[in-house]
Structure formats: structure tokens, C-alpha cells
Amino acid sequence: MKYIFTIVFIWIHLISFSQDDVSLSYYLPQNTTYDPQIPTPESILGFTPGKWHVTHDKLVEYMRVLAKASPRITIENRGKTFEDRPILLLTITSEKNHKNLKEIQQKHIQLTQNNSDAVDTDNLPVVVYQGFSIHGNEPSGSNASLVAAYHLAAAQGSEIEELLNNVVILFDPSFNPDGLQRFAYWANTNKNKNITTDPQDREYSEVWPGGRTNHYWFDMNRDWLPVQLPESRARIKTFHQWYPNVLTDHHEMGSNSSFFFQPGVQSRTHPLTPTLNQKLTKEIAKYHVKALDKLGSLYYTEENFDDFYYGKGSTFPDINGGIGILFEQGSSRGHAQQTDNGILTFPFTIRNQFTTALSTLEAANALKKELLKYKKDFYSNARKEATKDAYLFGNEKDAASTYHLAEILKRHQIKIHEIKQDVTIQNKVFKKGYSYIVPKEQKQKRLLKAIFEKRTTFKDSLFYDISAWTFPLAFNLDYVTNASLNYLGNEVSTLSHHEVASINQSNYAYLMQWHEYYSPKAMHQILSKGIRAKVGMKPFSLQNNKYDYGTILIPVQNQMLNAQELHAVLQNIASENHINITGVSTGLTEGIDLGSNQFRTLSLPKIALFTGSGITPYDAGEVWHLMDQRYDIPITKITTEDFNKVDLSYYSHIILPNTSRHYFEKKEVEKLKNWVENGGTIIGYRNIANLFKNHQLMSMEFAIPKIEANAISFDQKRDFFGAQVIGGAIFEAKIDRSHPINFGYKNDKIALFRNTKIFIKPDEKSYNNPIQYTKDPLLSGYISKKNLDSLSNTVPFRHNAMKKGNVILFTDNTNFRAFWYGTNKLLMNAIFFSNEM
Secondary structure (H helix, E strand, O other), rough: OOOHHHHHHHHHOOOOOOOOOOOOOOOOOOOOEEEOOOOOHHHHHHHOOOOOOHHHHHHHHHHHHHHOOOOOOEEEEEEEOOOOOOOEEEOOOOOOHHOOOOOOOHHHHHHOOOOHHHHHHHOOOOOEEEEEEOOOOOOOHHHHHHHHHHHHHEEHHHHHHHHHHHEEEEEEEEOOOOHHHHHHHHHHHOOOOEEEOOOOOHHHHHOOOOOOOOOOOOOOOOOOOOOOOHHHHHHHHHHHHHOOEEEEEEEOOOOOOOOOOOOHHHHHHHOOOOOHHHHHHHHHHHHHHHHHHHHHHOOOOOOOOOOOOOOOOOOOHHHHHOOEEEEEEEEOOOOOOEEOOOEEEEEHHHHHHHHHHHHOOOOHOOOHHHHHHHHHHHHHHHHOOOOOOEEEEEEEOOHHHHHHHHHHHHHHHOEEEEEOOOOOEOOOOEEOEEEEEEEOOOOOOHHHHHHOOOOOOOOOOOOOOOOOOOOOHOOOOOOEEEEEEEEEEEEEEOOOOOOOOOOOOOOOEEOOOOOOOHHHHHHHHHOOEEEEEEEEOEEEEEEEEOOOOOOOEEEOOOOOOOOHHHHHHHHHHHHOOOOEEEOOOOHHHHHOOOOOEEEEOOOOOOOOEEEEOOOOOHHHHHHHHHHHHHHOOOEEEEEEEHHOOHHHHHOOOOEOOEEEEOOHHHOOOOOOOHHHHHHOOOEEEHHHHHHHHHOOOOOEOOOOOOOOOOOOOOHHHHHHOOOOOOOOEEEEEEEOOHHHHHHHOOOOOEEEEEOOOOOOOOOOOOEEEEEEEEOOOEOOOOOHHHHHHHOOOEEEEEEHHHHOOOEEOOOOOHHHHHHHHHHHHHHHHHOOOOOOO
């Protein structure tokens, strides 16, 4: 019997499957006629969608041809990705609406403002933003966009005419051009002529890092709120130009799943989202039910997914007066694959996505009155909730971090103001030019609250994503949540970086404080030009200025450049990086003199980053992005597969991100050890702690919470253990500012992002615990009581000197999603000052 079962299993998985007979009629509604003058996808691509995975360049080609052929479509390029691919948007509606598009747009903006009652909504079209495949290896969305765009351009009859008269469609055919291109290449180059449905075939197992992410391996579906990536900035600009009534986000999930559409788990909806939002989501869902029932497609709703983190595409509209809809299609991950639900074909996944794209438009048309009223009332009610005070934020010694938070607020159309003058509140100094004040009484009041609030109590203990993202904590800024409007200065119309003063030329030395965000970038530029520089290990005062731990000293004597050339170079570096550099005429100070041995010589770091199989792409990509885009520091990406062939002697520092591999080969570890002992510094993150401990690179003891599952039934088991996960919360740690890892931080406390349960007990010597969680460390987000008790007083950072080298560990990501500006400097300190530890 077992033998027979095995034969049957192999036979099922090796069925050859052909998609040559897939035609456009498989997707399109029956009894609909189409304009023969509008080109079909096949006429441009050379194949019907579903036979091959469309590459982004071919997708762009078809969309441009379609826009040229159809008066219902206009097309625009809103920018470029990191790989210079266009970020397209099609606007699809009736010819009549196209003639009045600016007026329609202005009326939709007016619905969010004080004079919204003046808008006649009876004749106002509803706006639907349709976005596809923000994860590049979830391709059925973008491939369905080919069919959807054709249908909307070419369908004929009273039904499509009515729809396009009542709906303006903002059509984003590829949220992630770079990822889509990468995945299409993989799926197409590994496709068999006789398609193999065996899930073990190479076609269904992408090589690292896969096509999910963009160029720097970011999950772009988490960037709607931080807006750090070019693709996000383009779509957020479009969003705030329209404030669409409905936004759809077409995804894929595991191959053995069916089809999901929102609403998600109701108890996991963010409290700032109005109840009516979820009621309207359910009303829209009825149209998906009807459409999928007609196809015979299985689906589910109100499970697994939630509407809590506003940084996701399907949740971001919920805090902006719209309805966000997530679609998740079980993925073929190629062209056809055997699953628990039978053979899942690529065309089938496309058809489900196309069908729900149309059902969304049908729902928007039918619910136009309700959706327009909801948007108007959302902003009207928000204005009534607003109090007559403000948020105040800044860092008196770091203008750049303050600027970058202000930049995010401006991208979200939030009004910010200068402060009238320097002010001290709650023992924090808010300096003009280094601080901004944000009135709560404005259109984006609710979004503003979502950005600034701390939240530690929750209706549900399970989260699909992070449970906290308090932005001023992420940027390491001082802030006040109820500042007086008396501090309100001029509104900032055009945001600009803090202007730095000209450097007075010195024949003795120059000093640069380490507080500013771009100090590491400036430091690398200085060292790469062969300029000698030192770091001060203690504070001092000179010529009426106080200099903190980590101040950089640049002597004038014995440099490769003469005094005049040195001054010119430093002036350019200071201006480019928005930092102050001061020329001094004497080395005599109050504290350590400039000739003291307490100034330690720095050297130019040469950095390698582990990537490849086993490494978490997100974590590696965030380090790569930080170095490459923010600090302009060269970094070599070494793959784990090639590690044994690499000559490590070229590098001073190796960064080892989180890894899914729980072991390294003994010879690999020995190679790392030898390199460290000869002067190298290895910087590990997250579960690299296990590697360091197991292979005696670092001695540490973990605090492990004891979880007791008492009175938990079988159907509660998943939720019980899910509640023990730290999905992403913010915690307070005290810091020893004299330790080099903390140079540049002005306060004795720091907010840290954490999503691991790696709790390390403190060293018995207090000076070996330069960063330590406080007794009651939770600042914002969810953590179970057992985990919180275990986290208390533990340490998120460890350093171990190993002969001539250093081993450094962070238990959590200091570069999370590119918006945790506040802890980027911890990594940079580990790089520049490792030998001073």
C-alpha cells in the first residue's frame, strides 16, 4: 500500500501541464464586447498573460501603448526606482471626467477641508487607487493589471460607461518594478516547456534574496508611513493629491492557501480607525463574495490579517479617510504547482486578482454616496477632536535627524512650524533651527496622532506586524505632546537643512562634534582623503565651547594637505553634511588638552557585509542601504556561499546580520576567529548571539522566560503562543555616555526597537554594560508580562576583545526599515570606534 501511494504521489507531482491554450477569454467577463482598435496584451507582449511572467519593461511597454490608444487613459512617470525603472501611474476614467480631472481632484481635496459642505457629491466621481504586486514575487497582481487595464480601456456598453463616469481609477500596475523584474526573470528562465507541477522543482525555489523586495531588499509594503524609498514617495505623493476613497493592495500568500480579502481580524483594528471603516469594508466584501462565488473560487475573510500598523498599503488609507483593501491570493510561485487544493495555475491566480479588481470598482460605483460621505465626515470629525495645543520635537545637537522627521511629516501634508525662539520644557532644550512645532488642529490630526502616540494597552495581543512605531522615539528626538501654541513661529513651506557656519581657518586644529546624524559620513570623507583624525575619549571646553565625548580632532600639522587646502576640504565636507566644524588656535583646554593621549587615532574602515543563503535579506539590505545611500561609505557584499574563498585580510570590519542558519561550519568559524584575533572587528546582529556563544567568540548568559500554558485549550494554542511573540515594540535603555558605543548621544536614556526574545543578562562589571534596559523598559507597543519581566535590566549590546580584534553584538536591528535614524549611530560607532572599546 505504501508503495502504491508513493507511485501515485510521484505521478501527481510530475504531471506535465500546458498553458499554451490560455486565451484572454479565460479572464474577461462573458457577454462583454471589446473595441477592436484597442491593442490586446498579446498583440504587444507576444503572449497571453499567464503563459509567461511579464517583465517590468514589457509591462511598461504595454501600458504606454494602451494609453496612446485609449482616450480613457492618461499615463505619467512619477520617478525612478533605485534601478532606474519608471514608476508609472495610469489615470483611467471616462473622457468626460478626463476633461474635468483637475476640478474633480480639487473637490476631493476640498472634502478633507473646512469648506467640505460646499462640495456637491451627487455628481462627484469616487476615486479608487488600484495597486498591484508590492512584493515582486507575488506576481499575479501585476500580471492581472495587464488584463484589467485592457478591459477598462476596451470594454464597450452601458455598464462600463456608467462605471467610468462614476469612478476615477488611479491605476498602479507595479508597486515594485525592481522586484517584479527580478522574479519574472527567475520564473521564466526556469520554466519547462512541459510545465512540472512538482513544488520541489527549481522554478518554485528562488535564489537568495528572491524577488519579494526592491533593490536594497526592503519590504516596501511597510514603508507607507515612513516613506523612505523612491517607490513609496511616488505613491504617497499621488495619494495625498487625491485622498482616494478606496485603495486596493493585491498580494499573494502561501501556495496551499486559497484567497483572502478584508476585513481582517476585527479585534486587531487600530483604535484610531473609525468603526464605520470596517462596516464599509464588509459592504465592499459582498461584491468580492458574489464575483468569486460565480467563479467557484474558494476564499476566506476575518482571519490572520489585521488593520493595525498604518505603514501597510491596506491600512494606510484607514487613517486617511479611505478604505484599504488587502487581497491575498494563494501563489503558484511559478507557472503551475501541486497544492493542497489541487494544481494551482498561474492563470487561475491572475483571474482571481482580475475578478476582484473589477468587483472593487463595482462596489465603489454602487457605494459612491456612502464612500464620499465617509471621507467628508472622517475629516470633519477629526477637526472636532483636535485640541488647541501642539507636538514639539527636536534635538538641540542634531539638526539632521530633526529635519528628516519633519521631512516625513511634510510628505504626509502635515503642517509644521518653526519655533519662535529657544525654549526649555521638561528639562529639554528645544533650539530654533533644530526643532519644529506641529499644531494638532489641522486636517491630518489623526495621522499625526498615529505618528506621535505611545500605546501600551491593546484589545488583542496578536499582531500581523509591529505594534509600535512612535516616530520621535525612532529618531532619538526630545518631544512634548502638549506644547503651547505660544511657541508657534512661521509655517515651514519649504523644508531645508540647517545652514552651517563658515569654518574659520586655523593653523592649529579643527574640532567636530559627533552629535549630528551625518557625522559618520563626514568622518569617512575625511579619512578617505588621507587626513589624520583622532577621537576624544573625554569631554573638554575650549574658547567658550563645550565638547562632548567623541569629539573629532583634526590637527593641521603633519597632514598631506597644507593649511589652506585642509581648510577648503573641511569647509566642503561641513557644507555637504550639514555639520559644524570649528577651527581653534590653541591646544590648551579645560579638560583633556588636544595633545593628550586621550585622543585616539582613527583609521579608515574597510567594511564587508555578509549576504546570501541563510542571511535575512531585510536586515542585510538595511545595512547596505544605510552605507550606500545615507553615508556614501563603500561596502563589499560577501555571500555565505563564497565565504571560504574570500581573503578577509582586506577588511577591517565584517557585519553579520541575522541569519536563519543556526550554525556555521567549524572551518568557517575558525577563519573568522583568526581574522578577529589579527585585528578584525566582527559586528553581529540578533540570533548571531547563538553563534558567538556556541563557538566561544563571546561569553554570555541568556535570560529565558518560563512560559506556562495552563488552562489553554487546543484551539487557543496558536493565539497563546502568538501572544508571546515580540512583533516589534519600543523599549527604554540607560546608557553610559562615556563608552564609545554611545558617542554622539546627548541624553542618558535611549529608545530601542526590539522584535527578538534574545535577553542577555548583564555583566557583573557595570562598565561592561554601556547600554542596559531599565527596570520597567516598555515605552510603546505590546509585550507579554513574562517577556517584559525577562527583559528588565538585560543588555542589548555586548563587546568582547579578542587579542587584537573585537567581537560586537546587538540583540536587535539598529537600522530597522530605514526609519530608525535614532540608532543608526550605534552601528557607526561600532565601526569607527571599535578599537577604542
